[in-house]
Amino acid sequence: MAQEVRGVIAPGKNEPVRIETIVVPDPGPGEAVVKVQACGVCHTDLHYKQGGINDDFPFLLGHEAAGVVESVGAGVTDVAPGDFVILNWRAVCGNCRACRRGRPWYCFSTHNATQKMTLASTGQELSPALGIGAFAEKTLVAAGQCTKVDPAAAPAVAGLLGCGVMAGIGAAINTGNVGRGDSVAVIGCGGVGDAAIAGSRLAGAEKIIAVDIDDRKLTTAKSIGATHTVNSKDTDPVEAIRELTGGFGADVVIEAVGRPETYKQAFYARDLAGTVVLVGVPTPEMKLELPLLDVFGRGGSLKSSWYGDCLPSRDFPMLINLYLQGRLDLEAFVTETIGLDDVEKAFERMHGGDVLRSVVVL
Template identity: 75%
Template sequence: MPQQVRGVIARSKGAPVEIVPITIPDPGANEVVVAIAACGVCHTDLTYRDGGINDEYPFLLGHEASGIVESVGPGVTHVEVGDFVVLNWRAVCGQCRACKRGRPQYCFDTFNAEQKMTLEDGTELTPALGIGAFADKTLVHEGQCTKVDASADPAVVGLLGCGVMAGMGAAMNTGNVGRGDSVAVIGCGGVGDAAIMGSRLAGANTIIAIDRDPRKLEWATELGATHTINATEVDDVVEAVQELTGGFGADVVVDAVGRPETWKQAFYARDLAGTVVLVGVPTPDMKLEMPLVDFFSRGGALKSSWYGDCLPERDFPVLVDLYQQGRLPLEKFVSERIKLDEVEKAFETMHRGEVLRSVVVL
């Protein structure tokens, strides 16, 4: 029987979010209802609210979440009632050309629940990244659920559902950071700091954090940066990176900002044949103009990283286990724990750069 729960929605562009009753249908084929335990406040949710993704209002916000499987629909074999899961937005299909070529991290046809959650009047909701987890419960495809250690802190491990995985994967999967490498990360918010943590886990020797905010550089140091560069205090960021890498530049440079100027810095701050990874999200109007000969003469690899090129079923359980063993300090990303009615306030706090993550705990 359909049930009514609380959910945080964005009703129109730029309007403050609202807590309203929403209706969750019974799970259909391959669908599950998850009782949400915790959900991080990600910048992508703010982008949805402000119309930066699309205009399919109203949005049911929230996507960086963990919870307990409450009920399952026909044909569900992936999870069972009572499983503790981290939600993801990459439920790979197994049938598209990327999956068939053994590259499921690039799946072109990821699954979401087919049924719609609605407002009381029947208005269909668009769940953020196909999840919609600023709610007591949500409806997702079974493939969007990854079972992990049930004793883990929900507020911590739920962050793997987006930002932390995006940053760690940008370094470890896309950038292929290895033992002894030098890495520079431009932009030390949640995603950039996760790239720093991933670089440390992968065995990088020199990890350079670059930002304009001293507080963020402190956070980066706590998460594994060996050197910091305050971009407001140096004449040239590229030269500053080169000075810290024997004059050569870093083996891997991660741009966690996503602006033309930071991407250019990343390009020129890498060593010859080094790798640039773009994980910061640019806006559609941004343009890049550079001499083509510079691309030819420097070699290497220029990559973009979508969700850290992760596979949730492969990556989430391993990272949760490392966290449980005390080898991965994921808890440092949780700046504050808040209530469902504090999401709008958390957007303001995030916009001011005062937190790595606010986490709604239900």
């Protein structure tokens, strides 16, 4: 029996979000209905609202979510009603060329629910953000988008692994291969950048240099694990990073802004044969120009990190266990908890730069 629930939609480009009644169908084969307990307000949701992803309005926003499986469709065996899960947007297919080569974190054919949620008032189909749509009391997803984790974890922190925190931690551990004794620089200390700092600390980095133009963000970065901070509004970050690394540059530089200017800083702030990881998301019109001789002469690796190159079934339970052991402070990423009615205000606060994450708690 289809259900009607409250949800937050973006009706059109740059229009204020609003609460609507959403129709959630019963799960079909390979699908699950999840009762959402908490969902973080991510920059990607703002990009959807601004038309920066595509123009498939109206969008059902929200994707950094945790909740409890309410029902499953035919053929679902990995999760069952009552399971506490984190939702993910990498439900690996198992059959594409990446999966067949043993690299499922690059899966090129991830699953979403086949059925559509709709507006109760008009029957119009909704486009769920990243195939999830979790600013709602319940949502319909592919069962593979549900990753079962220890229910002892608080939903407000567990859900953050569904996107931003996983992206940052994975950029350090999975993509950057940060190891014991490494030096790391992180350019951009929002939620993803701070998560990269936390990931570098977990990996045993000796020196972690946080770079930003906002002293408030640098203070937070220090509390999460940065050993040094650089305000790049006042100081050349490339020179500062080199000075802090014996004149050589960092072993790994993680660019968490997604701009050509900061990417160039990352490129020149790394040691010879060092690694640059781009995890900040650029906009379509941005272009990068680098002397090809410098690319050749400096060696090393230039990498992009998609979702922290994570495999949810492997990484989510591991990180939740580290959180429960007190080794990963996920609470530090939650600035405030809010209700569904406060999402528009949360987007405004995001512009002000004074939150890591607003989290909708249902």
